[in-house]
Amino acid sequence: MNSITRPDSLDVAGIRSAFPILAQSVRGKPLVFLDSAASAQKPRVVIDALCRAMETQYANVHRGLHWMSERTTEAYEETRDAVAGLLNAADRHEIIFTRNSTEAINLVAHSYGRGLLKAGDAVVISEMEHHSNIVPWQMLRDDHGVELRVIPVSDVGELDLDAFDACLADGRVRLVAVTHMSNVLGTYTPAGEIVTRAHAAGALVLLDGSQAIVHRRVDVQTIGCDFYVFTGHKLYGPTGIGVLWGRRGLLERMPPFLGGGDMISSVTMERSTWAEVPHKFEAGTPAILEAIGLKAAIGFVEDVGYEAIGRHEQALTQHALARLDEIEGLHIIGAAPDRGGVISFVMDGAHAHDVATLLDRQGIAVRAGHHCAEPLMQRFGIDSTARASFGVYTSLEEVDVLADTLARVREFFK
Amino acid sequence: MMFEDLRDLYQEVILDRGRHPRNGSRLAAFDVRAKGDNPMCGDRVEVFVAWDDAGKVAKVGFEARGCAISVASADLMADSVAGLSAAEVRDLAGYFATLARKGSADDIPARFAAAIEGLRALAGVHEYPSRVKCATLPWHALVAALDGAGEASSERD
Numbered sequence: 258m259n260s261i262t263r264p265d266s267l268d269v270a271g272i273r274s275a276f277p278i279l280a281q282s283v284r285g286k287p288l289v290f291l292d293s294a295a296s297a298q299k300p301r302v303v304i305d306a307l308c309r310a311m312e313t314q315y316a317n318v319h320r321g322l323h324w325m326s327e328r329t330t331e332a333y334e335e336t337r338d339a340v341a342g343l344l345n346a347a348d349r350h351e352i353i354f355t356r357n358s359t360e361a362i363n364l365v366a367h368s369y370g371r372g373l374l375k376a377g378d379a380v381v382i383s384e385m386e387h388h389s390n391i392v393p394w395q396m397l398r399d400d401h402g403v404e405l406r407v408i409p410v411s412d413v414g415e416l417d418l419d420a421f422d423a424c425l426a427d428g429r430v431r432l433v434a435v436t437h438m439s440n441v442l443g444t445y446t447p448a449g450e451i452v453t454r455a456h457a458a459g460a461l462v463l464l465d466g467s468q469a470i471v472h473r474r475v476d477v478q479t480i481g482c483d484f485y486v487f488t489g490h491k492l493y494g495p496t497g498i499g500v501l502w503g504r505r506g507l508l509e510r511m512p513p514f515l516g517g518g519d520m521i522s523s524v525t526m527e528r529s530t531w532a533e534v535p536h537k538f539e540a541g542t543p544a545i546l547e548a549i550g551l552k553a554a555i556g557f558v559e560d561v562g563y564e565a566i567g568r569h570e571q572a573l574t575q576h577a578l579a580r581l582d583e584i585e586g587l588h589i590i591g592a593a594p595d596r597g598g599v600i601s602f603v604m605d606g607a608h609a610h611d612v613a614t615l616l617d618r619q620g621i622a623v624r625a626g627h628h629c630a631e632p633l634m635q636r637f638g639i640d641s642t643a644r645a646s647f648g649v650y651t652s653l654e655e656v657d658v659l660a661d662t663l664a665r666v667r668e669f670f671k
Numbered sequence: 672m673m674f675e676d677l678r679d680l681y682q683e684v685i686l687d688r689g690r691h692p693r694n695g696s697r698l699a700a701f702d703v704r705a706k707g708d709n710p711m712c713g714d715r716v717e718v719f720v721a722w723d724d725a726g727k728v729a730k731v732g733f734e735a736r737g738c739a740i741s742v743a744s745a746d747l748m749a750d751s752v753a754g755l756s757a758a759e760v761r762d763l764a765g766y767f768a769t770l771a772r773k774g775s776a777d778d779i780p781a782r783f784a785a786a787i788e789g790l791r792a793l794a795g796v797h798e799y800p801s802r803v804k805c806a807t808l809p810w811h812a813l814v815a816a817l818d819g820a821g822e823a824s825s826e827r828d
């Protein structure tokens with residue numbers, strides 16, 4: 258990257274106009290929405306796709322022989338193609354729809370964990386995981402006798418890869434489940450390196466892409482991982498739709514997660530047989546409209562383009578880090594070189610909630626708390642942070658408003 | 672002035688008590704205690720109560736990790752309940768909860784007049800729905816201590 262950043266290589270004003278909510282004011286001030294890592298706002302194309310589906314073609318999928326159901330099934334299945342394209346999956350059958358990342362991880366912990374792991378096998382997670390990539394593995398450990406190992410995080414906020422090697426050394430690790438980007442520190446983890454080391458030790462890799470996929474192109478075949486999960490609502494899509502990608506051979510060996518309609522091949526009172534993947538893992542009426550909305554969201558992201566998104570995000574992040582660093586008494590948590598647009602900080606003399614309340618009064622939305630990452634908070638000896646996170650629609654001016662206002666917040670609590 | 676409208680919430684006394692609580696330590700000798708936990712935001716408080724010979728509150732101390740509102744609320748609470756019986760503390764907790772949620776509380780018995788005066792600085796929190804729990808958390812912990820429950824969660828609100 259050259260030293261002259263070109264923040265406006267992205268038409269931010271044009272992009273902002275695609276998000277109706279950004280025209281709102283909050284408490285009499287223009288909305289400055291810096292909480293996209295919790296959930297992103299929705300562009301007009303997503304809103305319209307949901308409405309249009311309900312207005313013109315809505316019916317259940319995979320069930321009706323009528324026109325409406327056929328059209329809706331087609332639209333639902335087109336999202337599977339769109340997701341397969343987004344992730345560069347080798348096969349559309351490898352895309353399983355879930356409610357969110359949390360459900361996708363639980364699906365793997367149940368089906369792969371309880372189905373294919375044995376007592377004495379080990380699973381590795383890291384200290385920078387979201388609770389949704391901790392708790393399902395603790396539950397697996399407790400009911401199934403699988404050992405849980407944890408990769409520590411360094412002071413700059415990176416995974417300690419030497420410690421990771423030590424976790425792998427005895428050859429008992431069967432799965433490594435780690436985040437692709439921290440929702441607290443903004444650190445990207447070295448996915449390719451993790452995969453190389455894990456595979457060499459005979460372990461599979463699940464990546465939690467909830468944050469990463471919003472900012473970077475993900476190619477599961479290049480990365481070489483075995484499972485990848487993400488959640489639609491952070492990628493400018495609707496809530497209630499998430500994705501599990503897994504290698505087909507692996508998915509075929511895994512027992513189903515939930516039982517019911519749509520996931521069977523045949524049912525008698527004695528026994529049932531399972532549908533092929535992905536349907537084996539999609540029991541019950543799925544999130545039809547949400548899937549249709551997700552396809553529109555993916556189309557939106559692809560139209561803007563990951564390159565432009567990445568450049569814009571780097572410009573915002575570098576600018577924000579520089580501006581926040583100037584504020585006396587403000588401390589940014591984590592300083593990994595490879596990081597994206599999620600910045601957590603604490604302020605002397607002010608708790609994160611107090612900071613967030615003051616910012617809110619100026620129309621600035623940030624998140625304050627432990628960000629569903631309590632072990633990471635403990636690692637850094639804090640109980641909460643304030644977090645500003647950026648989306649494709651975030652402008653440099655908004656980052657300046659944040660920094661200027663934070664300087665005043667510091668004065669207030671001094 | 673930026674944040675002028677926040678002075679209702681962050682009155683001087685709140686900022687001061689939040690920074691330098693007078694009662695913010697574990698009592699060397701106490702009779703009951705309980706923890707309070709707000710799982711949504713990570714605020715934590717532990718309250719210690721010592722009784723006097725007449726069965727009234729001799730002293731309340733606390734240890735807290737949390738925002739200015741929760742620490743100041745714990746500190747003002749500790750002042751306000753000294754000399755009250757357990758039943759009176761429960762009643763006062765109810766009036767305080769109303770004050771925090773609605774900004775005022777009617778028909779407060781005269782015997783609580785002084786106590787409520789000291790707590791009124793927290794009434795401004797009612798305009799900040801997401802912060803009401805910060806103010807009520809120490810009270811949940813105190814009532815849990817009196818009930819012998821050991822633990823309270825702001826999720827009960």
Ligand SMILES: Cc1ncc(COP(=O)(O)O)c(C=O)c1O
Pocket residue numbers: 294295357358359360387389390436438439440465467468488629
């Ligand atoms: C890194 C990470 N993993 C998992 C999740 C869980 O996402 P969801 O709540 O949509 O399942 C989140 C977001 O909350 C996250 O940031």
